[in-house]
Amino acid sequence: MARFSTPAGGVDRNAAPYLYGPELDAIAEALGAGQFGHGEPVEQFERELAGFLGVPDVVAVSSCTAALQIALTTAGVGPGREVVVPSQTFCATIQAVLATGATPRFADIDPNTLCVTPQTILEALTPATRAVLPVLYGGRAVDLSSIRDELDTHDIVIIEDAAHAFGSDQGSAKVGATGVLTCFSFGPIKNLTCIEGGALIPRTGQDAHTARHVRLLGIGQSQAQRIRTTAYDVRFRGLRATMSSVHAAVGSVQLKWFPGAAAQRQFLWHSYQNTLADLDRVALIDVDIEHTVPFNCVVRLDARDAVFAYLRDRGVGVGVHYPPNHTQTAFRPWYRPLPATETTAQQIMSLPFHPAMTETDVHRVVTLLGGALRADHAPTNIA
Numbered sequence: 304m305a306r307f308s309t310p311a312g313g314v315d316r317n318a319a320p321y322l323y324g325p326e327l328d329a330i331a332e333a334l335g336a337g338q339f340g341h342g343e344p345v346e347q348f349e350r351e352l353a354g355f356l357g358v359p360d361v362v363a364v365s366s367c368t369a370a371l372q373i374a375l376t377t378a379g380v381g382p383g384r385e386v387v388v389p390s391q392t393f394c395a396t397i398q399a400v401l402a403t404g405a406t407p408r409f410a411d412i413d414p415n416t417l418c419v420t421p422q423t424i425l426e427a428l429t430p431a432t433r434a435v436l437p438v439l440y441g442g443r444a445v446d447l448s449s450i451r452d453e454l455d456t457h458d459i460v461i462i463e464d465a466a467h468a469f470g471s472d473q474g475s476a477k478v479g480a481t482g483v484l485t486c487f488s489f490g491p492i493k494n495l496t497c498i499e500g501g502a503l504i505p506r507t508g509q510d511a512h513t514a515r516h517v518r519l520l521g522i523g524q525s526q527a528q529r530i531r532t533t534a535y536d537v538r539f540r541g542l543r544a545t546m547s548s549v550h551a552a553v554g555s556v557q558l559k560w561f562p563g564a565a566a567q568r569q570f571l572w573h574s575y576q577n578t579l580a581d582l583d584r585v586a587l588i589d590v591d592i593e594h595t596v597p598f599n600c601v602v603r604l605d606a607r608d609a610v611f612a613y614l615r616d617r618g619v620g621v622g623v624h625y626p627p628n629h630t631q632t633a634f635r636p637w638y639r640p641l642p643a644t645e646t647t648a649q650q651i652m653s654l655p656f657h658p659a660m661t662e663t664d665v666h667r668v669v670t671l672l673g674g675a676l677r678a679d680h681a682p683t684n685i686a
């Protein structure tokens with residue numbers, strides 16, 4: 304059987320999946336079982352995730368985009384309602400809102416964290432708001448407890464896009480264990496990968512019940528029940544968003560080895576922090592590293608585009624995460640001015656960041672970044 308080794312380090316890629324090795328045997332075992340769809344390996348992965356996070360239940364699904372749509376639907380979000388959401392996110396967050404029939408109401412961010420704050424959320428509320436959807440940018444928890452009572456008063460639900468934040472903490476709890484609806488991504492480059500996958504953390508047994516039906520086309524009976532009867536009942540509108548056994552098997556291996564990759568991500572982020580301290584004209588986006596398993600490493604700088612081109616020309620895998628959404632063609636109907644988002648959108652640049660990298664790789668990136676800044680003579684006003 305073909306073997307593989309963990310992908311190499313280096314600075315040419317912005318992000319990369321990290322495999323520990325035993326995934327291949329786990330995939331072979333799942334394929335050998337002859338049941339590829341939702342099955343025992345998925346339920347086992349759900350129990351393992353629940354144990355890791357310290358929550359009673361987890362609903363595994365095919366992607367974070369599906370988890371967000373299911374969470375929104377579970378919380379009663381639909382046509383005629385608004386969801387307060389940052390523009391500074393991957394477009395999947397906004398598409399999930401639109402898929403429910405609701406509309407996005409874009410909120411501004413703190414330029415130092417690229418996350419929404421209680422103030423930017425409050426400023427965006429309208430009588431039509433049914434949910435607020437903070438994005439845990441870079442893996443950093445977003446604490447909305449100071450406005451939770453006010454949101455409760457208006458029946459506004461909090462749903463977290465924690466696609467970046469698997470493994471991070473909020474206070475003494477893991478992200479996902481703070482009593483709100485939380486959605487994780489297990490896509491190819493996320494902190495933990497199933498190749499493709501996601502999960503939703505329900506608040507209640509009722510949430511879990513609804514979500515499990517919605518992920519499988521709204522059908523009321525389990526597969527085990529269906530094979531014993533001649534009919535089934537479709538009880539809800541639903542999606543086809545189950546996770547396959549093969550993906551769950553990969554996830555179980557990744558979860559077992561996760562603490563090593565989490566420590567490596569924190570180590571690399573610290574290493575960038577220390578090395579970047581020697582450079583003027585570059586501000587590091589803060590991720591609250593003591594509580595965070597960082598997903599990426601993002602800086603702000605003037606003349607971003609020139610620096611980006613300089614580094615790309617030298618084989619450094621820089622990126623921009625993300626072009627804002629409130630100015631995207633498809634989302635323009637919901638445009639409103641967002642000063643901090645619009646300013647930072649011109650300044651942010653993601654440095655190469657994945658667990659196979661070494662400290663030497665970090666030094667190489669920062670040395671080249673220093674060269675790019677010296678090559679650029681544009682005036683600057685970054686704090």
Ligand SMILES: *Cc1c(COP(=O)(O)O)cnc(C)c1O
Pocket residue numbers: 365366367368369392393395396438464466467487488489490500501
């Ligand atoms: C990756 C990502 C998603 C979508 O996750 P999928 O599992 O690919 O559907 C949503 N939001 C953010 C912020 C992401 O980075």
